[in-house]
Amino acid sequence: MKLKTMNKTTRSNMITYAMVIIAFVIVQIMLGTGNISSRLQGQLVPICAYIVMAISLNLTVGVLGELSLGHAGFMSAGAFSGIVVASCLSQNTSNEILVLVLSMLVGGVVAAIVGVIVGVPVLRLSGDYLAIVTLAFGEIIKGIVNNLYVGLDGSGLHISLIKNTLQMDGGKVLINGPMGLTGIPRIASFTVGFILIMVCLFVIFNLVNSKSGRAIMALRDNKIAAQSVGINITNYKLMAFVISAAMAGMAGVLFAANFSTVVASKFDFNTSILILVFVVLGGLGNMRGSIIAATVLTVLPEVLRSFSDYRMLVYAVVLIVMMLATNNPTLKNGLNLAWSKIAGLFRKNTEKGEQANV
Amino acid sequence: MSKMIPIPSTGYLNERDIGKAPILEATHLGIEFGGLKAVDDFNLTVGRTEIAGLIGPNGAGKTTVFNLLTKVYQPTHGTILLDGKDTHGMNAIQVNKAGIARTFQNIRLFSSLTVEENVKLGMHNHTHYNTLEGILRMPRYWQEEKRTHERALELLHIFDMEHLAEHKAGSLPYGAQRRLEIVRALATEPKLLLLDEPAAGMNPSETEELMENVRKIRDIFQIAILLIEHDMQFVTGICEGIAVLNYGKIIAKGTPQEVINNPEVIRSYLGNRRAIMLKVENLNVYYGMIHAIKDISLEVKRGEIVSLVGANGAGKTTTLQAISGMLKPKSGKVSYLDHNLLATPAHKIVQYGLSHVPEGRRVFAQMTVLENLEMGAFISKDKVKNKNNLDSVFEHFPRLEERKRQLAGTLSGGEQQMLAIGRAMMASPDMLLLDEPSMGLSPLLVKEIFKIIKELNEDGITILLVEQNAKQALSIAKRGYVLETGKIVLSGNAADLLENDAVKKAYLGG
Numbered sequence: 080m081k082l083k084t085m086n087k088t089t090r091s092n093m094i095t096y097a098m099v100i101i102a103f104v105i106v107q108i109m110l111g112t113g114n115i116s117s118r119l120q121g122q123l124v125p126i127c128a129y130i131v132m133a134i135s136l137n138l139t140v141g142v143l144g145e146l147s148l149g150h151a152g153f154m155s156a157g158a159f160s161g162i163v164v165a166s167c168l169s170q171n172t173s174n175e176i177l178v179l180v181l182s183m184l185v186g187g188v189v190a191a192i193v194g195v196i197v198g199v200p201v202l203r204l205s206g207d208y209l210a211i212v213t214l215a216f217g218e219i220i221k222g223i224v225n226n227l228y229v230g231l232d233g234s235g236l237h238i239s240l241i242k243n244t245l246q247m248d249g250g251k252v253l254i255n256g257p258m259g260l261t262g263i264p265r266i267a268s269f270t271v272g273f274i275l276i277m278v279c280l281f282v283i284f285n286l287v288n289s290k291s292g293r294a295i296m297a298l299r300d301n302k303i304a305a306q307s308v309g310i311n312i313t314n315y316k317l318m319a320f321v322i323s324a325a326m327a328g329m330a331g332v333l334f335a336a337n338f339s340t341v342v343a344s345k346f347d348f349n350t351s352i353l354i355l356v357f358v359v360l361g362g363l364g365n366m367r368g369s370i371i372a373a374t375v376l377t378v379l380p381e382v383l384r385s386f387s388d389y390r391m392l393v394y395a396v397v398l399i400v401m402m403l404a405t406n407n408p409t410l411k412n413g414l415n416l417a418w419s420k421i422a423g424l425f426r427k428n429t430e431k432g433e434q435a436n437v
Numbered sequence: 438m439s440k441m442i443p444i445p446s447t448g449y450l451n452e453r454d455i456g457k458a459p460i461l462e463a464t465h466l467g468i469e470f471g472g473l474k475a476v477d478d479f480n481l482t483v484g485r486t487e488i489a490g491l492i493g494p495n496g497a498g499k500t501t502v503f504n505l506l507t508k509v510y511q512p513t514h515g516t517i518l519l520d521g522k523d524t525h526g527m528n529a530i531q532v533n534k535a536g537i538a539r540t541f542q543n544i545r546l547f548s549s550l551t552v553e554e555n556v557k558l559g560m561h562n563h564t565h566y567n568t569l570e571g572i573l574r575m576p577r578y579w580q581e582e583k584r585t586h587e588r589a590l591e592l593l594h595i596f597d598m599e600h601l602a603e604h605k606a607g608s609l610p611y612g613a614q615r616r617l618e619i620v621r622a623l624a625t626e627p628k629l630l631l632l633d634e635p636a637a638g639m640n641p642s643e644t645e646e647l648m649e650n651v652r653k654i655r656d657i658f659q660i661a662i663l664l665i666e667h668d669m670q671f672v673t674g675i676c677e678g679i680a681v682l683n684y685g686k687i688i689a690k691g692t693p694q695e696v697i698n699n700p701e702v703i704r705s706y707l708g709n710r711r712a713i714m715l716k717v718e719n720l721n722v723y724y725g726m727i728h729a730i731k732d733i734s735l736e737v738k739r740g741e742i743v744s745l746v747g748a749n750g751a752g753k754t755t756t757l758q759a760i761s762g763m764l765k766p767k768s769g770k771v772s773y774l775d776h777n778l779l780a781t782p783a784h785k786i787v788q789y790g791l792s793h794v795p796e797g798r799r800v801f802a803q804m805t806v807l808e809n810l811e812m813g814a815f816i817s818k819d820k821v822k823n824k825n826n827l828d829s830v831f832e833h834f835p836r837l838e839e840r841k842r843q844l845a846g847t848l849s850g851g852e853q854q855m856l857a858i859g860r861a862m863m864a865s866p867d868m869l870l871l872d873e874p875s876m877g878l879s880p881l882l883v884k885e886i887f888k889i890i891k892e893l894n895e896d897g898i899t900i901l902l903v904e905q906n907a908k909q910a911l912s913i914a915k916r917g918y919v920l921e922t923g924k925i926v927l928s929g930n931a932a933d934l935l936e937n938d939a940v941k942k943a944y945l946g947g
C-alpha cells in the first residue's frame with residue numbers, strides 16, 4: 080500500500096509501528112556490537128513495560144476520557160499472579176519464552192478480572208470521583224499484596240493472608256508479604272517486550288478504528304448523544320477499562336520478571352502518576368507520544384545518574400520544559416511550518432521526478 | 438384513539454396514513470420535578486408519515502416532552518406507544534433501537550470525531566461485527582466498514598455534505614453541525630425523528646433549504662417527523678399538524694391554519710404580530726442649549742428587530758435613554774403598549790417588560806457573574822421563573838455558566854456584553870433596548886453577539902437595536918431608521934436600507 084493513498088489515521092499508525100520497529104532494530108544492533116552500557120541494558124525491559132503501561136493508560140485517559148489514578152494497581156495484580164504462575168511453570172519446563180508468554184497471559188487475565196470487579200462499580204462515576212476511587216483501588220491492591228503469603232511445595236500452592244501460616248512442607252515461598260516476590264525466574268527479554276508493545280499497539284489501533292472504538296470515543300465526546308444513537312455506555316466504558324487493565328497486567332509480568340525480587344510498594348501511587356505523566360506529556364490519545372515520553376523519561380534518570388545529587392532536579396526541569404514546549408502554540412506553529420516546508424520541498428522534488436519520468 | 442388532526446380536511450395526509458396505525462401515541466403523559474408539573478396530561482398522536490410540530494413559549498415544556506419520549510427522563514404518568522408497543526420501562530438506548538431518534542437544541546455532536554465517524558456512530562446498532570472481529574480485522578470488518586462508509590456518504594448526500602466527511606465535526610459551521618445531527622439521527626434508522634429547533638440560528642435561505650430537506654427526508658425514508666421550532670414560517674410551512682404547549686399543557690391542536698387563528702394561541706404565544714409595542718412621537722431632547730434630538734418619531738411592532746443606525750453623536754443613545762426614562766425629553770410622547778413611559782419612573786418601566794442594556798455594558802464589576810444575573814431578577818419574586826430565566830440565559834451564553842463564580846470586572850469585553858444582555862433577560866422582558874452591543878468587540882465576537890440577538894428575537898423578544906455597525910445591525914433587522922445629527926433621515930425595510938446608496942456611502946463604506 081502506498082503511503083499517499085492511505086487515510087490520515089492509517090498513515091499515522093504505520094509511522095508509529097515503523098518507529099517502534101526501527102528503534103528495536105537499532106537497539107538490537109547496538110546490543111550485538113556491544114555499544115550499549117550495561118546500565119542502559121538493564122533498563123530495556125522496564126522501558127518496554129512502561130511503554131505498554133503508558134499506551135494502555137492512554138486508552139483509558141485519552142480515548143475513553145476518564146482519569147484513572149490506579150493504573151499501577153493492575154500492573155501489580157498482573158505481576159504477582161503472573162510471576163507465581165511463572166515460578167510454578169519454570170519447575171517443570173525450561174522453555175523460558177513459553178513460560179513468560181503463559182505467565183503474561185495469566186497476568187493479563189487476572190488483571191482483566193480485577194478490572195471488571197473494579198470497573199463495574201467505578202464506571203458508574205465519572206470525572207474527579209472516578210479518579211479518586213481508582214486511586215483508592217490502587218492502594219487497596221497494594222495493601223492486599225503486602226499481606227499476601229504464597230508458597231509452593233510438593234503438594235501445590237499455599238495461600239494465606241497471615242504471616243507464618245503457610246503450613247508448607249519444604250518447597251519455597253513465592254510471595255512473602257511485605258518482602259514481596261522473591262526468587263523470581265528472570266525470564267524477561269527485550270524481544271518479548273518489543274512483541275508485547277507491537278501486540279498492544281495493534282489491538283489499540285484496530286480497536287480505535289472500529290465500531291467499538293468509535294463508540295468509546297463517542298461517549299468521551301458526548302454521553303447523552305451517544306445514548307441517543309443507541310450506544311450502551313456502560314458496556315463500552317467497561318470494555319476500554321478492562322482491555323487497558325489486561326495490558327497493564329501483562330506489562331506487570333514483564334516488568335517483574337526482569338528482577339529477582341519485587342515488592343508491592345513498587346506499584347504504588349507514584350508509579351500510577353509517573354505513567355500518567357507519560358500519557359499527558361505524550362498527548363492524550365496520542366500513542367506515539369506516549370511511547371516517546373515513556374522512553375525518554377525512563378532513560379533520563381539513568382543518563383543523569385552521573386549528576387548524582389542534581390539528578391532529580393534536572394529531571395524535574397526537563398519535565399517542565401518539555402511540558403511548556405509541547406504546549407506552546409508559537410513553538411508548535413513554528414514546528415508545523417518547518418515541517419510543512421520540508422514536506423513541501425520533498426513533494427516538489429517527487430513531482431519533478433514524476434514529471435521527468437513522463 | 439384520536440388522530441392529531443380530527444377532521445379529514447384536504448385529504449392528502451389522511452389518505453396517506455389512512456388505515457395505518459399511528460407511529461406514536463402518547464396518552465396522559467406527565468412528569469413532575471419536585472412537585473412542579475413540567476408536563477401534564479400530554480396527549481399526542483403522530484401518523485406514520487406525518488410531519489408534526491410542537492410549539493409554545495419558552496419554558497412551556499417542549500424539550501421536556503422530547504426528553505420523555507426518548508426516555509432521557511422517565512415519565513411519572515401516562516403511556517407512550519411507539520408503533521403500537523408500550524415503551525414503559527425502556528431506557529434511552531432501547532427507545533432508540535425501537536425507532537425514535539432525535540437531535541438536540543444545543544447541538545450535541547461527537548465533536549472530536551470526523552463527520553463520517555459521527556454518521557457511522559449513528560449506524561452503530563446496524564453495523565454487524567463484534568469487537569474481536571474489529572481488532573483482528575476479519576473479513577466481516579472490511580465488508581461492514583465498506584458498507585457503512587458508503588451508506589454514510591449516501592446519507593450525507595441528502596444535505597450535500599459528502600465533501601465534509603473527513604472534517605472534524607466540531608470544526609463545522611453552525612448550520613452544518615445542525616444538519617449533521619439530523620443525518621446522524623437518520624443513520625439510526627428511526628421510524629420517528631424528533632428535531633429540536635432545527636432552524637435555530639439559521640438564516641432565511643438556510644431555513645428555506647432545511648424545509649425542503651425535511652420534506653425530502655420524510656418522502657425518501659417514509660418516516661414521521663415531530664419538530665420543535667419557534668420560526669413560525671418554518672412550522673406553518675412544513676407541518677401538517679401542530680400542537681401548542683403552554684405551562685406543560687396542550688392548549689391547542691390542529692392544522693397550521695387552525696392553530697395560528699386560535700385565540701388562546703395568539704394570546705399566550707404568537708401575540709398580535711401586528712400590534713405596535715413601542716411608539717415614539719415627536720420626541721425632542723435638549724442638553725442645555727443643544728437640541729440633541731429633533732422631533733423624532735418611530736415605532737416598533739411585536740416580534741420585530743428594529744435597528745437605529747447612525748454615526749457617532751447622531752443621538753442614538755440619547756433616544757434610547759429617553760425611551761427608558763433615564764433622561765427627560767423636552768417634549769414628545771413615548772408609549773409602550775398602553776403605558777405612557779414619560780410619566781413612568783425608570784425602575785417601573787422594567788416591570789412593564791421593557792429592559793435597557795446600556796452602552797458600555799455597565800456590569801457590576803465587584804459582583805460575581807451569578808450575582809449580576811440575580812440583580813437582573815431583582816423585581817421578580819417568582820423563584821421558579823427566575824430559575825427558568827437563569828437556565829435560559831446560560832443556554833444562550835454557555836460561557837457565563839462556566840464563569841458564574843468569577844467577578845464580573847474580570848470578564849473580557851465580549852463576556853461583559855453577554856452578561857449585560859443576560860442580566861436584562863433575567864427580568865423576562867418582552868422587549869429589549871440594546872445600545873451598541875458590538876462596541877469594542879472582535880469581529881468574531883460581534884458575529885456571535887448578533888447571532889444571539891437573533892436567537893433572542895426568535896424566542897419572541899422584540900428588539901430595538903442601536904448600532905454603529907450599520908451593516909450587521911441592518912442585516913438581522915426587519916426594519917431600520919437612519920439617524921443623522923438628531924434627525925431621522927431615512928427609514929424603511931432593513932433590506933432596502935442596506936441597498937440604499939446614501940446609506941451605503943455614509944455608513945457601509947461605499
